[in-house]
Amino acid sequence: MEMALANYGIHLHRLYDAYLRGRCPLPSHTSKGSRESFIVNTRKNAWACHSASCVAARGGRLGGNVLDFVAAMEGCAIREAALKLQDGHLVTAIASEPVTYQHEADRGGWGTGGAPLPFALRRIDCSHAYLTERGVNPEVARHFGLGYNRGKGSMAGRIVIPIHDENGLLVAYAGRSIDQTEPRYRFPARFRKSLVLFNLHRAAAAGKSVIVVEGFFDCLRVHEAGLPGVVALMGCSLSIRQEELLCERFQEVTLFLDGDNAGRTAGPAIAQRLVSKVSTRLIETPAGRQPDQLGADQIRCLCIPGYF
Ligand SMILES: [Zn+2]
Known part of the structure; x- marks a missing residue:
């Protein structure tokens, strides 16, 4: 359901836990009064709109599963919906199993126990050689939900990396090529990386201090070194929105950018912007290296003041 919402560019806010809520995006929705009528359960992959006119326009059904959505x-009909899902959207980029659907009575709707996702990430390989070669152990890969995509679509044959917004809502998958294929990273067309920080929802839950790195793999490595409060810029520039996200959630920011020219230039410039708002520290990464090339102990030495 989250992938389908992301696919349509629909933003809901998190009510609590697995519940999202917001304005109903359906064409059947005509009521101007019911602004918060649309609700999604991301665990059951079910949705409902409680507006009476919207329900009536959809033949009396309160909601349903992803295909119904x-x-x-x-x-269109359910069968066409299934085919659309197969057709190269973001959702299907990581689709794996052939889309099958069950009889109406078996398709769990809202509050009826839910139905299995027809395109669950069943063919994501968390222990692919590319990951082990880059020092990412399967446990860490599972924690971040990333792996090699054995499915079809534009992300086929890439390492897919789920990206969430600040509320923990899945907004996109990045696809990293495992050979020399360009682009090295593929993002969905509508995704703007300047609006999110990778791993922010988990880092914010870990405490009030955060380590900021450039890349996904730097982030994984710092996490694996026992420092879960880490986010990635997905580049070496900090957008205004990313700056806001950092300053709203953290009291202490440790900048841990790459030890190349770009990182060494960006680091002090970013520190200067942050220093009046949050306690800011700039780490001098060994020349020519980046965090994902460092050992766990070396990362702890650099990032934890007083650690030997
Ligand atoms: Zn509605």
Whole structure:
């Protein structure tokens, strides 16, 4: 459901736990009064809109599963919705199993126990050789939900990395090529990386101090070194929005950028912007190295003041 919402560019806010809520995006929704009528359970992959006119326009159904959602959005039959999902959208970029759907009675809707996702990430390999060669152990890969995509679509044959917004809502997958194929990283067309910080929702839950790195793999390595309060810029520049996200959630920021020219230039400039708002520290990464090339102990020595 989160992937389908992301696919349509729909933003809901997190009510609590697995519940999202917001304005109903369905074409059947005509009521102007019910602004918060649309609710999603991301665990059951179910949705519902409680507006009476919206329910009536959809033949009396309160909600349903992902296929029902796509069918309602597109104004098509369930079978066509399944085919659309197979057709090279973000959702299907990581789709794995052939899309199958069950009889109406078996398709769990809202509050009925839910139905299995027809495109669950079943063919994501968390222990692919590319990951082990880069020092990412399967446990860490599972924690971040990333792995080699054995499925079809534009992300096929890439390491897919789920990216969440500040509320923990899945907004995109990045696809890293495992050979020399360009682009090295593929992002969905509508995704703007300047609006999010990779791993922010987990880092914010870990405490009030955060380590800021450039890349996904730097982030994984710092996490693996026992420092879960880490986010990645997905580059070496800090956007205004990213600056806000950092300053709203953290009291202490440790900048741990790459030890190349770009990182050494960006570091002090970013520190200067942050220093009046949060306690800021700039780490001198060994020349020519980046965090994901360092050992766990070396990372702890650099990042934890007083650690030997
Ligand atoms: Zn509605």
